[in-house]
Amino acid sequence: xxxxxxxxxxxxxxxxxxxxxxxxxxxxxxxxxxxxxxxxxxxxxxxxxxxxxxxxxxxxxxxxxxxxxxxxxxxxxxxxxxxxxxxxxxxxxxxxxxxxxxxxxxxxxxxxxxxxxxxxxxxxxxxxxxxxxxxxxxxxxxxxxxxxxxxxxxxxxxxxxxxxxxxxxxxxxxxxxxxxxxxxxxxxxxxxxxxxxx
Amino acid sequence: xxxxxxxxxxxxxxxxxxxxxxxxxxxxxxxxxxxxxxxxxxxxxxxxxxxxxxxxxx
Numbered sequence: 001x002x003x004x005x006x007x008x009x010x011x012x013x014x015x016x017x018x019x020x021x022x023x024x025x026x027x028x029x030x031x032x033x034x035x036x037x038x039x040x041x042x043x044x045x046x047x048x049x050x051x052x053x054x055x056x057x058x059x060x061x062x063x064x065x066x067x068x069x070x071x072x073x074x075x076x077x078x079x080x081x082x083x084x085x086x087x088x089x090x091x092x093x094x095x096x097x098x099x100x101x102x103x104x105x106x107x108x109x110x111x112x113x114x115x116x117x118x119x120x121x122x123x124x125x126x127x128x129x130x131x132x133x134x135x136x137x138x139x140x141x142x143x144x145x146x147x148x149x150x151x152x153x154x155x156x157x158x159x160x161x162x163x164x165x166x167x168x169x170x171x172x173x174x175x176x177x178x179x180x181x182x183x184x185x186x187x188x189x190x191x192x193x194x195x196x197x198x
Numbered sequence: 199x200x201x202x203x204x205x206x207x208x209x210x211x212x213x214x215x216x217x218x219x220x221x222x223x224x225x226x227x228x229x230x231x232x233x234x235x236x237x238x239x240x241x242x243x244x245x246x247x248x249x250x251x252x253x254x255x256x
Contacts, residue, residue: 001236012240015247043247046231046239050250108254156217160224167228194221 001045003172007130010044014133017043017109021054022136024101024111027076031069032058035125035141038150042161044131044138045168049157052108053100057125057141060115066090079104120145144174148181151190159194166195 002009014022021040028034038055039047061069063086070086073079081100083089089099096117102110116122124141131138140146143165150162166173182191231239 001231010236010240012236013244015244016251017247043243046228046243048227048243048246050247052254109251156220160220163221163224164228164231167225168232 001168003169007132008045008169009132012046012133014136017050017054018133020103020109021111021138022133023076024054024073024078025056025138026136027072027078028056028058028069028111028113029139030072031065032061033125034058035128035139037124037141037146039157039161041131041140041143041146042150042165044133044140045165047161047164049160052110054109054111056111056113057116057121058113059125060093063087063090066093073101077104078102081107081110120149142177143169144178145181147173147178147195148185148187148191151182151187151194152185154190159190163194 017040021036025034025036035057036044036054037057039049039051040054043049043051066089067086070080070089078101080089081102082092083099092099093113093115096115098112098114100110100112102108114121116125123145127142127145128139129143131140147162147165150158150165182188227239
């Protein structure tokens with residue numbers, strides 16, 4: 001795992017989850033700015049677990065643009081798990097809920113897409129880094145925010161994801177940014193217990 | 199039904215120990231990822247993820 005300015009280069013064999021993510025992202029990035037967040041980022045960075053979904057923010061696009069994205073995904077053998085009507089799916093997104101995309105006829109794994117609504121969502125979308133996987137590239141939201149946010153979510157899995165992301169990248173993180181988000185999310189005690197602990 | 203005695207304190211202690219052990223492993227694995235070539239940890243991760251997804255396809 002090689003850290004460079006704004007990117008992490010990985011030379012790992014691609015998992016089926018990576019191939020699935022890459023195939024959908026290749027289509028999504030033709031239509032909208034995006035950032036992968038949450039657990040799949042921890043998995044990309046080596047966490048030893050599987051996930052049924054990949055969380056992704058896309059910038060809020062017009063209905064016209066969404067229809068193009070919808071057709072492009074359908075043309076490429078993907079389907080929308082929670083509906084087959086573009087108008088209905090777009091209204092789910094506008095309602096700050098998520099839509100799920102999977103390989104046609106399957107439920108898992110799936111990509112869960114949301115429009116950003118909270119300030120942290122916009123921050124993730126606007127402060128990204130690239131994960132290079134051979135000839136492929138995945139754009140991920142701020143690692144510092146992801147770590148702090150995972151602590152805030154607080155399930156056992158989330159805390160483990162936070163510890164993993166922190167431990168593999170601690171020499172390259174912006175500690176000022178991480179501390180800022182830990183404070184903003186009121187996670188000082190949890191960070192002291194799980195991250196700063198020797 | 200036969201009455202059995204359940205020691206809830208013991209279960210809670212085991213739960214705490216299990217969480218502690220898991221967190222130890224997460225740190226161990228993160229350190230392994232940090233200090234080994236991607237191919238090594240990536241190969242192991244691939245087996246884990248691909249087999250889980252294969253199971254989900256069935």
